[in-house]
Amino acid sequence: MNESLYIRRKTAFTLYEVALAKASDRQLLEISGEMGLCLNLEEMRAVRDYFAKEGRNPTDVELQAIAQTWSEHCYHKTFKGKIRIDNTIINSLFKTYIAKATKEINPRWCFSVFEDNAGIIRFDRGYGIAAKVETHNHPSAVEPFGGAATGVGGVIRDVLGVWADPIACTDVLGFGPLDYDYAKLPAGVKHPKYVYMGVTAGIGAYGNNMGIPTVNGAIYFDESYTGNVVVYCGCVGLLPLKKFRRNAQPGHVIVLAGGKTGRDGIHGVTFASAELTEKSEEVSRPAVQIADPIEEEKLKRAIIEIRDRELASAITDLGGGGLSSAVGETAKKFGCGAKVQLDKVPLKYPGLAPWEIYISESQERMLLTVPPENLEKALEVFEKEDVEATAIGALTAKQRLQLAYQGEQVADVDMEFLFKPPESMKTAVYATAKLEEPEFPEPANLTETLMTLLSAPNIASKESVVRTYDHEVKGNTALKPLQGENSGPNDAAVIKPLENSWKGAVISCGMNPNYGKIEAYWMAASAIDEAIRNNVAVGGRRIALLDNFTWGNPEKPERLGSLVRACQACYDYATAFRTPFISGKDSLYNESPLGPVTPTLLITALGIIPDIRLVVSMDLKKPGDLLYIVGQTFNELGGSEYYKLMGYLGKSVPKVRAAQAKRTFRAVTKAIDLGLVKACHDLSEGGLAVAAAEMAFAGGLGLRLDLRAVPNKQVSRSDFLLFSESNSRFLVEVDAKDKADFEALMRNKVYAQIGEVTEDARLIIQGLNGKIAVDASVAELQRSWKRTLSSEV
Amino acid sequence: MKREEIRVCILRVGGTNCDAETQRAFQELGVQAETLHVNELAKRRNLLDYQALVFPGGFSFGDYVRAGAILARWLSAKLDNEIRAFVDDNRPILGICNGFQVLVEYGLLPGFEGISEYPEATLAANIPQGYNCRWIYLKQENRGKCVFTSKVPAGSVLRIPVAHSEGRFLFPREKQQKLLAQLVENDLLVFRYCSKSGEYAEGKYPANPNGSFHDIAGICNREGTIFGLMPHPERAFYWWQQPDWTRQERMPQYGDGKLIFESIVDYLTKKF
Incomplete structure (x- = not known):
């Protein structure tokens, strides 16, 4: 401890100044560590130089505020900074790939993208749809229930933070194998089963209690998630666009509303910007917040009323970085400074130092700016809902962040400095994995193979989890995550949010981490294709995308290299499909x-359907109907569930042929x-075989298919045709009377009739x-599918 | 009374979350339905301006003690007189899911001898344990006293979803057979969980989704004017809310839940 460098100011409360000017480089880094700032040397030097110019020592409040603002979690240094790769410099991944795609597509229906906590697109009758997906991996690793619950709570506030009323949640989770050997678990890593139980319970508890239906999601298992659980929490909201307010001005009062502030969630963001270690439990437990x-x-009700009565000029949530981020970013957005009295912040218990108050991430808090003449009315609204709300300061014309506590100035920092961290420069390399295509004979009994595949954790039914989430509350879920009596897996969920309109919002997702082990570029392309085709399968179109990256340490060049490749695919395929990104987040x-975690890109797709009466579900409907495959099957099983079952990864990762895919999507x-x-x-x-089995047992009917009819490029084995995971493909059931019409529509596309629906509930391929390759009763197939994760069967 | 004059009070508190869809169901039938915070009602003291009272689903006060317990005690402390007057006037009270839990905790249901000083039954934690959201089938058991099912023929089967973790209807074990007999005798039994074809679930999951005694899903009081049920009729109001609508060639205009709301409105138009 560099005690001599910490100078206690003579105040009735705890406040330190830190003598940075006197500190050596080594000491600067030590201070960064001791105070939990997670700032690197270059950043510490920039702070030192700034205060040298100011002619004084920084306070602990100032250092903490700067550290929060500059953290990876808040500032996204990696995505915004420079990256050197192959002798070229990428100036911001975000601008070069993600935002650029949206800018080029520039659809008229994008209302506000990348600006606020959530992206907003136009919906119908003057309403917009807001969407955001968050990552909450680190907290969920330390405390699964609390981490996941506050992940949901946080993303719901992101949606409230653009004045939208939350109407649906989507949650995509990644866990280690549930049968992971306890003996292999290193100290500090929790067993996947414990994490799985805690995370799913946390997600259910928050969404159910708030009354927001959880309608979409996925659960994925991968060895690397054992130490790095992946928790993506998403929320979709609805707002009347004319009530959207973003016009704060100097003099507007800063109001803090919702829960009280405590020591929970101190240093959440700096913790999220570091690797997890054995000590994370001990050191970082306070970084996980408590959910209510x-x-x-209650907060939601009050905010919606304040929105409708137009009482406030801006709003944001308190998430990572707490007040520090909310106050700083709000002032910055409106070209203002801010004055805040930290002693006005309602506390859970006394004794918090000013810096703790300023960076605490206690949950269920929102920050509003309110024109002074509306303050009383706004506070009344909160009071009516039993929500505490307090005026804690005001926006100022002077470009400084000024914090006071009990009459003492505890921080006074220039806004421009605060929002200008030294630019990060990282090095990336493209590393190609040395992989081989496996060679093994075709199994003699493919029926058995299909049965085993259906019980593979990534394919097996997630019903036992999905039913613990309320997906019906609000009564607007027109297409549910589980289809009908037999709980088939629908490709997307459809919400009908407006009473006087048939228009629906279609929510789906795509994620293929296993492909990333071969090539990050094709993983990203496949995730985009999968999210879009899931949306298209139920009738969605006019699709917007959300990107969520979970990656390893970007200081390691090959990790960063794969991130660059994934971003390139995001640009290439978003522009090819004309599906703009509207929001995103990286962890x-x-x-x-x-x-490290297996690099995992989640793509969430948000489409619309002009009339929910057009919605199509995945269950087979009637014997005698024809079954078509649409799209080309390739010999590309690299990263497939089939190869995994056989003990291989392979090399031939599925590609996306955008031009052909677009024609397929349009035709469907x-x-x-x-x-x-x-x-x-x-x-x-699991490819064709798994999709066919799912359609059959969901509908309680059989299928008779012939692989010889499946359009393909050089696929010479039945098992490969059955289980190839080539992108951009659908199985479509068509009434025999519509055969001519359907085929006319499909002319010049890759498609074929491959069989028909049978009364006899067997899948025969x-x-x-x-010769018969697969022959199984649909009930047996369903049992295999339900067995793995079900406590009921 | 004309439909458009009828006023339904939908009562909410922090944690109530099914008020909007419940309000929508009533409004669709042409009656006035207002959602009111309990603080507001306690201030205005105008419960008797309304002809019907509804406790919608959710997690009132977070259900941190026992589902429905806090709101029930809060109401009996602050609004007991109004509520008793409301009951005495045979104005209908409907409790859905958490609302049912509130009615039982309050002593309004089953109310064998009128409003009870203590809960006579309970809605315990589900067996199998945990939250469960699914569509189930209900058999209408009431012989005619319950005003909430006048439009549902006895013996008919309705399809409505449940979503709760505390819905296992229980009587004290030593009295359960006696109380069940009373329930049947006084025509307090309204809905039992059953299969699609109408056979009683006999406690078997998932037809009986929570392990309720005697497959009980909903009951009413002696007068048939107070009714509580675990399933959510407001989520089965429109055809497109049903889980299998994409399978149907032609869908009926509405879901089965609508019949319950219609029954209430029918009662109100005749009574007032």
């Missing part, structure tokens, strides 16, 4: 004693609009040699 969904429910530094949408599609299901993990 009922408080947020880096996902590393544990077991190694057209067929749905013309009412020619009775059922539609996308082909993903003829192999390439004309």
